[in-house]
Amino acid sequence: MDERQGAGQDRFRDPLVSLYEMAAEDIYVVCPRCGHRAINAARPTADKRVPSWPRRLSCTRCAYSASWSPRGSRESCWGGPVDPFFGLPLWLTVQCCGGKTLWALNRTHLDLLQEYVGARLRERGPQPGGMTLVARLPNWLKAAGNRDEVLRAISRLRASVD
Numbered sequence: 743m744d745e746r747q748g749a750g751q752d753r754f755r756d757p758l759v760s761l762y763e764m765a766a767e768d769i770y771v772v773c774p775r776c777g778h779r780a781i782n783a784a785r786p787t788a789d790k791r792v793p794s795w796p797r798r799l800s801c802t803r804c805a806y807s808a809s810w811s812p813r814g815s816r817e818s819c820w821g822g823p824v825d826p827f828f829g830l831p832l833w834l835t836v837q838c839c840g841g842k843t844l845w846a847l848n849r850t851h852l853d854l855l856q857e858y859v860g861a862r863l864r865e866r867g868p869q870p871g872g873m874t875l876v877a878r879l880p881n882w883l884k885a886a887g888n889r890d891e892v893l894r895a896i897s898r899l900r901a902s903v904d
């Protein structure tokens with residue numbers, strides 16, 4: 743992903759990552775006990791599929807912790823403002839654009855959204871098989887008329903994890 747950094751702000755090229763790949767990093771969730779920010783960390787295994795990795799939830803505020811493993815767990819639900827493993831609300835969610843919910847799993851996800859929304863020129867990458875995270879973004883988030891409001895919302899989210 744680093745080669746994108748020096749490419750300038752105007753042009754965005756789809757890095758062809760999926761939401762699953764974003765989940766390889768820590769996911770910020772709302773702690774079910776104290777309501778502050780908790781971390782859902784991946785525990786990578788030899789399996790290449792990120793959704794099959796065990797997860798560990800921990801809150802530094804109240805010391806709450808929990809584990810998740812794919813075996814015997816309910817079906818994960820991806821693609822909304824809820825942590826797909828523990829089913830907890832994501833920390834990085836904000837209302838914008840007339841009641842729409844902007845959400846992100848983590849900083850890397852936020853970076854990608856900011857680069858995409860802020861770019862004047864968006865290049866579609868080749869579309870191999872599955873849909874990329876960028877290809878799945880909702881239309882309201884892609885609309886030029888919403889750009890400034892979405893970027894402000896992203897800034898607010900970023901401030902909550904810096």
Ligand SMILES: [Zn+2]
Nearest residue numbers: 773776801804
């Ligand atoms: Zn807590």
